[in-house]
Amino acid sequence: MFTQDSLGKILKSHGVSRRGFIKFCSTLTSMLALHPAMAAKVAESLEKVQRPSVIWLHFQECTGCSESLTRSHAPTIESLIFDYISLDYHETLLAAAGDAAEKAMHEAMQAHKGKYLLVVEGSIPLANPGFSTVGGQSNLDVLQNVAKDAAAVIAVGSCASFGGLPNADPNPTGAVSVSDIIKDKPIINISGCPPIPVVITGVLAHFLTFGVLPELDNLGRPKTFYANTIHDRCYRRPFYDKGLFAETFDDEGAKKGWCLYRLGCKGPTTYNACATVKWNDQTSWPVEAGHGCLGCSEPRFWDGGGFYKALSLPDSDVRKMAGYAVATGLAAGAIAGIANKIKKQDMLKQHEVVSVDDWDDKS
Amino acid sequence: MTNVVIAEESKGKLNLERGLNAFREQIDAPVAAFFSSCVHCGLCAEACLFYTETGDPRYTPINKLEPLKRIWEQEYTLWGRAKKALGFAKPVTDELLEQWEPLIYDACSLCGRCSEICPVGNDISGMIRKTREGMVASGHAPEGLVGASFRAVKTGSPMGVKLPALQAQIRHIEADTGMTIPIDVQGADYMALLSSMEIINFPEYIEALAKIFNQAELNWTLCSEAFEATNSGIQIGSSDIAQELVERVVRGAEKLGVKTVISPECGHAYTAIRWEGPNLIGRKYPFKVVHILELLDELKAAGRLKTSSKESMSVTLHDPCQVVRKGGVRAQPRELLKLVNDNLHEMPDAGKMNWCCGGGGGVSANERAEPLRLKVFKRKRDQIESADVEAVVTFCANCRMMLEEGLEHYDMDMPVYSLTEMIADHLEPSVEEPSAVNVEEEDNE
Numbered sequence: 168m169f170t171q172d173s174l175g176k177i178l179k180s181h182g183v184s185r186r187g188f189i190k191f192c193s194t195l196t197s198m199l200a201l202h203p204a205m206a207a208k209v210a211e212s213l214e215k216v217q218r219p220s221v222i223w224l225h226f227q228e229c230t231g232c233s234e235s236l237t238r239s240h241a242p243t244i245e246s247l248i249f250d251y252i253s254l255d256y257h258e259t260l261l262a263a264a265g266d267a268a269e270k271a272m273h274e275a276m277q278a279h280k281g282k283y284l285l286v287v288e289g290s291i292p293l294a295n296p297g298f299s300t301v302g303g304q305s306n307l308d309v310l311q312n313v314a315k316d317a318a319a320v321i322a323v324g325s326c327a328s329f330g331g332l333p334n335a336d337p338n339p340t341g342a343v344s345v346s347d348i349i350k351d352k353p354i355i356n357i358s359g360c361p362p363i364p365v366v367i368t369g370v371l372a373h374f375l376t377f378g379v380l381p382e383l384d385n386l387g388r389p390k391t392f393y394a395n396t397i398h399d400r401c402y403r404r405p406f407y408d409k410g411l412f413a414e415t416f417d418d419e420g421a422k423k424g425w426c427l428y429r430l431g432c433k434g435p436t437t438y439n440a441c442a443t444v445k446w447n448d449q450t451s452w453p454v455e456a457g458h459g460c461l462g463c464s465e466p467r468f469w470d471g472g473g474f475y476k477a478l479s480l481p482d483s484d485v486r487k488m489a490g491y492a493v494a495t496g497l498a499a500g501a502i503a504g505i506a507n508k509i510k511k512q513d514m515l516k517q518h519e520v521v522s523v524d525d526w527d528d529k530s
Numbered sequence: 531m532t533n534v535v536i537a538e539e540s541k542g543k544l545n546l547e548r549g550l551n552a553f554r555e556q557i558d559a560p561v562a563a564f565f566s567s568c569v570h571c572g573l574c575a576e577a578c579l580f581y582t583e584t585g586d587p588r589y590t591p592i593n594k595l596e597p598l599k600r601i602w603e604q605e606y607t608l609w610g611r612a613k614k615a616l617g618f619a620k621p622v623t624d625e626l627l628e629q630w631e632p633l634i635y636d637a638c639s640l641c642g643r644c645s646e647i648c649p650v651g652n653d654i655s656g657m658i659r660k661t662r663e664g665m666v667a668s669g670h671a672p673e674g675l676v677g678a679s680f681r682a683v684k685t686g687s688p689m690g691v692k693l694p695a696l697q698a699q700i701r702h703i704e705a706d707t708g709m710t711i712p713i714d715v716q717g718a719d720y721m722a723l724l725s726s727m728e729i730i731n732f733p734e735y736i737e738a739l740a741k742i743f744n745q746a747e748l749n750w751t752l753c754s755e756a757f758e759a760t761n762s763g764i765q766i767g768s769s770d771i772a773q774e775l776v777e778r779v780v781r782g783a784e785k786l787g788v789k790t791v792i793s794p795e796c797g798h799a800y801t802a803i804r805w806e807g808p809n810l811i812g813r814k815y816p817f818k819v820v821h822i823l824e825l826l827d828e829l830k831a832a833g834r835l836k837t838s839s840k841e842s843m844s845v846t847l848h849d850p851c852q853v854v855r856k857g858g859v860r861a862q863p864r865e866l867l868k869l870v871n872d873n874l875h876e877m878p879d880a881g882k883m884n885w886c887c888g889g890g891g892g893v894s895a896n897e898r899a900e901p902l903r904l905k906v907f908k909r910k911r912d913q914i915e916s917a918d919v920e921a922v923v924t925f926c927a928n929c930r931m932m933l934e935e936g937l938e939h940y941d942m943d944m945p946v947y948s949l950t951e952m953i954a955d956h957l958e959p960s961v962e963e964p965s966a967v968n969v970e971e972e973d974n975e
Contacts, residue, residue: 514551514555526669
């Protein structure tokens, strides 16, 4: 079942030209923000690499992440990833079913013990193991079992990365992220709902080329794609800087393409590559389509107070609060002032008139 | 000794406790606002000639306020009180005050340049004046100023000038010029004040006043009980002593029933009688106070000040800090100078931001400060040099003295003139004699 052919061979057998392959490698290299000279190395590595075994698990999710990848803009190129890797187990794509499927997974785990990559899509329910099971096994058991001998775990999508939608308040299933459970393996979070396809392929290519995972930010996301906010890279940023905002979705500002900040755009607090990589063969992306960023690649984005609520609009009655604050300040100031005044009056009462006779040795 | 209640046995003596009490008395809303708003930018250093000429950071004006600042912080602010309670605050001690005495007295002429420069508007020089109250009460005032204050209170003048000395100068002037100098004229319109410096060193000033007033037919007088305008209390920084000295002038003026009191050219005398006086005695004057140059300007406008000749020599104008920067008498001296000289070459920074002669605020009366004062005079020397003139004109007896000494110290042979005297020297001669008689006759009626 496991082919030992190199990728180069496989690609050729699939009718992918050398030129097409190099083009793909160059794209990946630039996406990964590597030096252009690295394209050759990427190509060389990918050509020679033995296909690593990948096990893809689905927990509490919508399969949108897999859809994002398989239905991406250039299926021939993006789907190549499935040729680079030996996707030994993927519940949605698997031809086999039932015991046969489970057997394939166990075989892969045995054959590539300690070397296979585990990709997780979806969050894990802890409130009741029965909320999500596969073949009678709870998600938690499956995850712990498969992760035990994995080289690394890739959490694809916001559910696996941060808990995502299942984790949203009141979180009835007690959903948690992969990193809440697995503590002893390298974990890489590719957040987004769904993540950008090239981010998924890019991370896999990085692992195949260099044998290690790329540099991560404080939330375990590859810095290559998540180092800047949407806002910082947004083509509507100049309008924000000038203070030009759309106030409704159909006003003059919206028609003129002004900043969507006041319509609830979460761009300023969202780290992702949408503004530069875009979606659907670089056709467009949410803000370009006229809708604010939802902040889908950030933890707890469902509970951010509303997609159409501007970021810094206070959610309580400020005027009342300010009134109390001012009153408190005035009262404290008045008390301190009176205390100081009493002290000064006391000093004045005790004042002894200075007279030149006070000096003993006058000249 | 940190107890706020003054112990019985320490009463009647100048000591730390009394000094701390005085600091506490001085802290008011402006002081609190100033200290809280200081942004530690250090711009005041560059405004102070004691810093610019020595480069010694201790002379940074705001640093001179350390004792007052500590009291404010430790006793009037919440944070400072907490720090004090936890033992993190540095107390104000006799050692600290001793260390700060030369900074507060020798290295500050209360010229007010730092207050003008301060970007947040802190009146630093005003606070140094306040700090001196605590220095006096704690017994940390310099000997020279203590002596001057003692003489001012006991003999009537900081230089020990008594009435007989003034009378002798009057007799000399009367013999030389044939004019009568009116003294103790009941109901006169104007009462002129003098500074000791003028009586002893520059008696020409008295002669000049007489000449000008006679020509203008002014009903004026001197007062035998209150001829001294200088106020050592202001310089040493004791409101009690200053009040006593102001009270003396006010009593004299009230007794004669004059309408206007004329401050002499002397800068700090003007500050004392014109600005601080009513606050010190706690009531309004029943008379007006004008600086002599303000009066001359009024006379000029009324056509009662007539000059007949002009000097051609090139001159520059030194602005006395108390009169120009603090007193606001800025335009008048320049207008008046035009009467007698068309060859004015202003020095750099002339006017409101001119540099101090270095001897104001009691520095000139403090012998210990002399080497420092002469060192920092370099700034004035450079200013005068860049004006490239033959003489310096000013309108403050103390500045005049300091300029003469300073120029001599730097080997610059250059005369220093009083503006009032210069004008008196160029009056129309014809009206001089008869008007003197007229005034005398009027006075006798």
